[in-house]
Amino acid sequence: MIAEIIAVGSEMLTPHRQDTNSLFLTAGLNELGVQVAFKTIVGDNISHLTEAGRIALGRADIVIFSGGLGPTEDDLTREAAASALGVELHKDPDTIASLYKRFAERKIPMPPNNAKQADVLEGATLLDNRNGSAPGQYLDTVLQGADGESHRKIVILLPGPPKELKPLFTEEARPRLAASLPPRHIATRMLRMALIPESTVDARTAPIYKEFTDINTTILAGRGEIQLHFECAKATQEEAQARVDELTEKIEHEMGEDIFSAHGESIEEVVLLTLEMRQLTLAAAESCTGGLLAARLTDVPNSSRTFIGGAVVYTDALKTEFAGVDPAVITEHGAISAETARALAEGIRRKTGASLGLSITGLAGPTPISTGPDAGKPIGLVYIALADGEDTQVKQVNVIGDRERVRLWATQHAFELLRRYSL
């Protein structure tokens, strides 16, 4: 069984907006063992939309339309699906009644165009929409193909707003689809690694995952992280789970401590969890990352149990005020130096009373520094230090890329330092 998703809406044909519903729908379909073979994005144009529907019915077993079910003139999905299928639309009396009731409750007369939301494809079941006025539709039918043969087709119409589409798909459409498809049990795992080149991960893991021909492996890279996704379908859940666990174990054996998460957690979450387990608290003094490390940590709920705070110390004066850095260290070695990083980490730890003090100082660009002790240091040069009261580790990294990338990778390096410290 293959599916096509048709995302309806002229705004998705502009440079400003993108269809995102299809990612959610694809995940749900994949779990049922259905692959998405085509996605079509089409505007609010009846002939384009009808033609897209006809083409989809010709090449896919399951066709899902998202969007175009509202009350306006631009909402044409019902009409287009009906023409593409060659069926009539009829008005559903219950839907009409509930539309009138909705407007009566708000004490507004119902504009007549709203009634089109009650138009139902012949033979379709209406899917109740808790979060909006337009119901979804589900049609399981048989069409004569161009080959003269009969083909079973499932057509699903869903409203465009994600907060309406998601529950309608999950609660109404998906159980109906599951009931019409052969039972299938899927297990997935995801391994996450930071700061390693994708090609290195692939070179080391491909010989292993390629042996598991019954597991679909995907490698994704971005934002200083590599993810390995495994997916396996079997007759029982236990069997599928055992297979992905077996592969996971082999990859973990190969990649070892390079893997920061085997259950989906982000690196921030892993760092906070491991520090919390060791009953350690953390404070940070950030120069070039300017609060980005703190913002990433505090984005995690309950991070305050571990990350107590810190300082953004762009200027030399603030490095002294908030982290007690001796001005002579900066004058001698520069703000971007191993010595200043060390003094910042030790100082922020002392000032805050945290068990660990972390610091980041570097040059994010775009402008190099032309005078003083940091003159001529390359953009992307970053020092990270971690002080625990006994010992202070200092790491030098050279990040290639623009300001945003230098800042992001600097925080990734800092998280890796923290994670390996608490292993």
Add this chain to the structure above:
Amino acid sequence: MIAEIIAVGSEMLTPHRQDTNSLFLTAGLNELGVQVAFKTIVGDNISHLTEAGRIALGRADIVIFSGGLGPTEDDLTREAAASALGVELHKDPDTIASLYKRFAERKIPMPPNNAKQADVLEGATLLDNRNGSAPGQYLDTVLQGADGESHRKIVILLPGPPKELKPLFTEEARPRLAASLPPRHIATRMLRMALIPESTVDARTAPIYKEFTDINTTILAGRGEIQLHFECAKATQEEAQARVDELTEKIEHEMGEDIFSAHGESIEEVVLLTLEMRQLTLAAAESCTGGLLAARLTDVPNSSRTFIGGAVVYTDALKTEFAGVDPAVITEHGAISAETARALAEGIRRKTGASLGLSITGLAGPTPISTGPDAGKPIGLVYIALADGEDTQVKQVNVIGDRERVRLWATQHAFELLRRYSL
């Protein structure tokens, strides 16, 4: 002239990856007066891809394929485009030579499958790819339609990686397209506003922009911001610019100071610029936003001229250590209070020597506080204060939504407070 974009790659049919090239291509095509009527996303499957190409050639004048031009077995765009067009592929000797040269320079023998990157559609011009090995292709041809008539078709093949596709489109494909299309001059403007409901912006501006029937207006909302995009095409650039400027002026008159930017700058950039013009420096003490405000400001190049730094003060002890807050204020009113916000703003200003001290303290959730002076305060309650040494403004806001939204909107409110202060 209408266009179709075909994004090629099985990874874009998974729940994990999305086509983004089409947004860039759409912007470029729109500037030439070409509307995108369809986007198709198709996997690395020769029959699916050929069929998608055939359908696109049947309904669009310009067909752009992105992706599938590499050297692997999965790279099938050249073959599919050739079958869809009904033309042959031939090997381009110059491309073969440059591929051999590329490998020779890296002292590796060229794997034989690389030669497929030299396959050229009959009649096509090769587009030189500075950033990768696969050249693009540009074909301007005439096809016999299903209607028996002849139709001019432009087919463009571009590599998938954005850093290859973007320069190839801009430098090679776009000038060729522009030369084949009627000359057109487009002017655009964008107005940005923060924290106002989209419906309010639309109610106030629609009566104005609807009078400008020659201007295409789009309203976009998200992340605490509303954008109004205007686009106008005229015979001369001056005429188009005069029209969008005229509309911009009328909307500016209506919305007044609610507009934070009329030339595309982000709110962070506007705040930093206006403070710099007034020769003011800024420091911040953040509690619930945990560094997000600092991270947003320091993401702007050269922000350090104005934003000197600050502190992330999650714990009560750090509020005292870094911003000199009297512990009695917190005990009496709670950390989430107008009084603490005021003390934080005044204290961070004093400690850092900045001209302005800003503070944010609030409850981002997900867990409410069960004991002490903040017990029972609602999630989303945020206090923001701005101290300039003479006067301290304190603003209370109630943000509805999850942790991420509360944190983001709290920073938006802080930026608005700063912006209106420096007007």
